[in-house]
Amino acid sequence: MSKSSNAYNAGIMQKHGKAFADEYFAEDNQVVHESHEVVLVLKKSDELNTVVEEILLGSHKADNPTLVVEDRAGFWWLKATGKIEIDCVEVSELLGKHYSVYDLLVDVSSTIGRAYTLGETFTITSELMGLDVKLKDLAAA
Amino acid sequence: MAISTATKAATDALAANPAPVSVGAQEVHRWMQSFTWDFDKNRTKYSTKYKMANDTKEQFKLIAKEYARMESVKDERQFGSLQDVLTRVDAANRVHPKWNESMKVISNFLEVGEYNAIAATGMLWDSATAPEQKNGYLGQVLDEIRHTNQCAYINYYFAKQGQDAAGHNDARRTRAIGPLWKGMKRVFSDGFISGDAVECSINLQLVGEACFTNPLIVAVTEWASANGDEMTPTVFLSIETDELRHMANGYQTVVSIANDEAASKYLNTDLNNAFWTQQKYFTPVLGMMFEYGSHFKVEPWVKTWNRWVYEDWGGIWIGRLGKYGVESPRSLRDAKKDAYWAHHDLFLIAYALWPTGFFRLSLPTQEEAEWYEANYPGWYDMYGKVYDEWRARGCEDPSSGFLPIQWFIENNHPIYIDRVSQVPFCPSYCKGESTLRVLEYNGKKHSFSDQWGERMWLSEPERYECQNIFEQYEGRELSEVIAEGFGVRSDGKTLISQPHTNKDGKLWTLDDIKKINCVFSDPLKAL
Numbered sequence: 001m002s003k004s005s006n007a008y009n010a011g012i013m014q015k016h017g018k019a020f021a022d023e024y025f026a027e028d029n030q031v032v033h034e035s036h037e038v039v040l041v042l043k044k045s046d047e048l049n050t051v052v053e054e055i056l057l058g059s060h061k062a063d064n065p066t067l068v069v070e071d072r073a074g075f076w077w078l079k080a081t082g083k084i085e086i087d088c089v090e091v092s093e094l095l096g097k098h099y100s101v102y103d104l105l106v107d108v109s110s111t112i113g114r115a116y117t118l119g120e121t122f123t124i125t126s127e128l129m130g131l132d133v134k135l136k137d138l139a140a141a
Numbered sequence: 142m143a144i145s146t147a148t149k150a151a152t153d154a155l156a157a158n159p160a161p162v163s164v165g166a167q168e169v170h171r172w173m174q175s176f177t178w179d180f181d182k183n184r185t186k187y188s189t190k191y192k193m194a195n196d197t198k199e200q201f202k203l204i205a206k207e208y209a210r211m212e213s214v215k216d217e218r219q220f221g222s223l224q225d226v227l228t229r230v231d232a233a234n235r236v237h238p239k240w241n242e243s244m245k246v247i248s249n250f251l252e253v254g255e256y257n258a259i260a261a262t263g264m265l266w267d268s269a270t271a272p273e274q275k276n277g278y279l280g281q282v283l284d285e286i287r288h289t290n291q292c293a294y295i296n297y298y299f300a301k302q303g304q305d306a307a308g309h310n311d312a313r314r315t316r317a318i319g320p321l322w323k324g325m326k327r328v329f330s331d332g333f334i335s336g337d338a339v340e341c342s343i344n345l346q347l348v349g350e351a352c353f354t355n356p357l358i359v360a361v362t363e364w365a366s367a368n369g370d371e372m373t374p375t376v377f378l379s380i381e382t383d384e385l386r387h388m389a390n391g392y393q394t395v396v397s398i399a400n401d402e403a404a405s406k407y408l409n410t411d412l413n414n415a416f417w418t419q420q421k422y423f424t425p426v427l428g429m430m431f432e433y434g435s436h437f438k439v440e441p442w443v444k445t446w447n448r449w450v451y452e453d454w455g456g457i458w459i460g461r462l463g464k465y466g467v468e469s470p471r472s473l474r475d476a477k478k479d480a481y482w483a484h485h486d487l488f489l490i491a492y493a494l495w496p497t498g499f500f501r502l503s504l505p506t507q508e509e510a511e512w513y514e515a516n517y518p519g520w521y522d523m524y525g526k527v528y529d530e531w532r533a534r535g536c537e538d539p540s541s542g543f544l545p546i547q548w549f550i551e552n553n554h555p556i557y558i559d560r561v562s563q564v565p566f567c568p569s570y571c572k573g574e575s576t577l578r579v580l581e582y583n584g585k586k587h588s589f590s591d592q593w594g595e596r597m598w599l600s601e602p603e604r605y606e607c608q609n610i611f612e613q614y615e616g617r618e619l620s621e622v623i624a625e626g627f628g629v630r631s632d633g634k635t636l637i638s639q640p641h642t643n644k645d646g647k648l649w650t651l652d653d654i655k656k657i658n659c660v661f662s663d664p665l666k667a668l
Contacts (some may be wrong), residue, residue: 114200115389130392
């Protein structure tokens with residue numbers, strides 16, 4: 001089990017019974033607290049298992065030490081601080097077939113954060129796209 | 142021959158904006174922007190007090206071709222799995238009987254929500270003025286049609302391939318008598334399609350989808366898998382692959398009004414009302430379905446709620462918007478209390494009213510009672526001992542002559558229906574955030590369970606005139622009402638709902654209910 005603060009059962013979720021209730025009902029926890037984390041839910045599939053195991057937890061693991069990936073039966077649950085990016089050109093090379101960002105979206109089940117595509121890259125970020133940061137279109141050739 | 146005006150306009154536009162040489166989807170998307178679609182002076186039938194900006198984006202840059210291809214692949218994978226391997230391994234008969242009953246509720250109710258979301262997003266398409274925002278909403282209209290079919294299909298699949306089809310195949314006909322239906326229509330219908338267009342978007346997209354679809358459509362698949370159900374993850378996780386665009390639509394709706402003066406006046410109230418409206422139903426109903434409708438428990442519902450609703454939706458969506466004036470919902474404290482206790486309160490009432498349902502319920506076993514007490518200290522003294530008493534009085538046995546509703550009557554614990562949410566509550570026997578409030582309007586009494594619904598009602602009482610079952614069937618005998626409301630199976634006498642999931646247990650019939658002579662009475666008349 002991951003000990004990261006981004007883990008599925010981090011923090012208060014490790015507590016049980018009265019200890020959980022005491023923290024859950026604590027005065028400080030009666031309002032929302034701003035979070036710079038992002039959550040991604042990936043439906044398990046041939047391609048997405050490869051993305052998770054070979055890229056996010058493989059070749060790119062060092063890129064984002066805050067990233068936690070957990071197996072939740074039918075889906076992969078991912079949480080990271082800041083952002084998670086998936087480059088589908090790289091996924092295509094690994095899979096040995098054309099795999100566009102829209103192929104990726106076939107199995108991206110949920111997002112908490114601002115998700116967007118640009119070219120063949122999928123990004124989910126804690127940034128406020130459209131408010132703090134402009135959403136970009138593909139640059140003209 | 143002269144060409145038509147439309148053909149000439151298209152020809153001129155193409156001459157000014159030559160089609161890209163490549164057909165990369167996002168190049169096509171960029172090229173289409175050069176047509177400068179102008180909806181700035183858009184006229185809409187569905188007005189809003191907010192001014193939606195004209196430059197809002199759609200975050201995934203979808204064009205119709207990629208959208209259609211993507212959705213086609215999703216359907217191929219989903220239906221391929223269901224019709225091939227899941228049928229071959231007899232997956233529907235591997236589901237735990239308790240969970241089979243939960244899916245009658247979850248999938249039938251979600252179908253109604255998806256159906257109403259078609260209308261909701263059509264309305265938003267009409268209201269928006271930004272071309273890309275319209276594009277996002279249009280994609281969502283099509284998604285919701287797909288989801289409606291998916292939800293119907295999973296019930297069809299369970300009914301055809303699985304166990305105890307009653308309730309999977311004919312749930313909607315019980316909608317007049319089932320006490321959970323009207324509350325579901327409040328969140329899944331009225332909240333999405335009635336009133337101010339942006340307020341509907343906040344209900345549907347910013348709260349309903351960005352917040353509650355995560356427990357309802359994602360976390361539910363963990364419970365399904367744990368209880369032997371591999372159909373639900375196949376379908377629901379596919380539904381959710383569209384929801385991320387819907388969440389983005391909701392976020393972009395907020396972006397589109399962020400600089401409007403009206404936002405500083407109304408947004409926090411609208412957000413709070415939407416949050417309370419959605420949580421008031423989803424929090425107890427989902428908690429009840431997960432915990433009381435399963436044999437194998439994944440985790441306490443309050444932890445699921447704390448993760449997906451409080452920490453992640455609250456912190457990542459709402460918390461991050463704080464600098465734009467978005468506040469923590471004022472009803473959050475009460476919602477958190479509900480997340481801990483309200484599903485236990487609701488199950489007590491749901492079990493007491495079981496003959497009016499379209500699914501089977503079962504009392505917690507000894508092992509489950511220990512789990513509840515370990516995770517919700519104080520559970521046994523409030524709920525467990527009542528279930529022990531009901532069981533001892535033979536509540537599962539048709540020959541016992543005992544319906545748990547009698548316990549509420551004997552102990553002077555009247556059950557009311559909250560006028561705004563339509564959720565039943567028992568103010569004298571509950572631990573969730575419910576207290577009785579009664580107001581009169583146009584010669585009629587109205588009960589409320591909380592200040593938040595009461596405030597919404599006070600601002601527009603005409604909106605909440607739905608009769609509840611106690612008013613509708615006042616003075617009527619229960620078996621008559623069940624028969625009239627189609628609460629029986631195909632033999633015309635056995636109830637769809639039952640107070641147990643034991644395959645070998647005796648099933649209650651209309652005659653068993655009639656012998657008890659239970660008559661509906663409206664508790665508001667006694668006040």
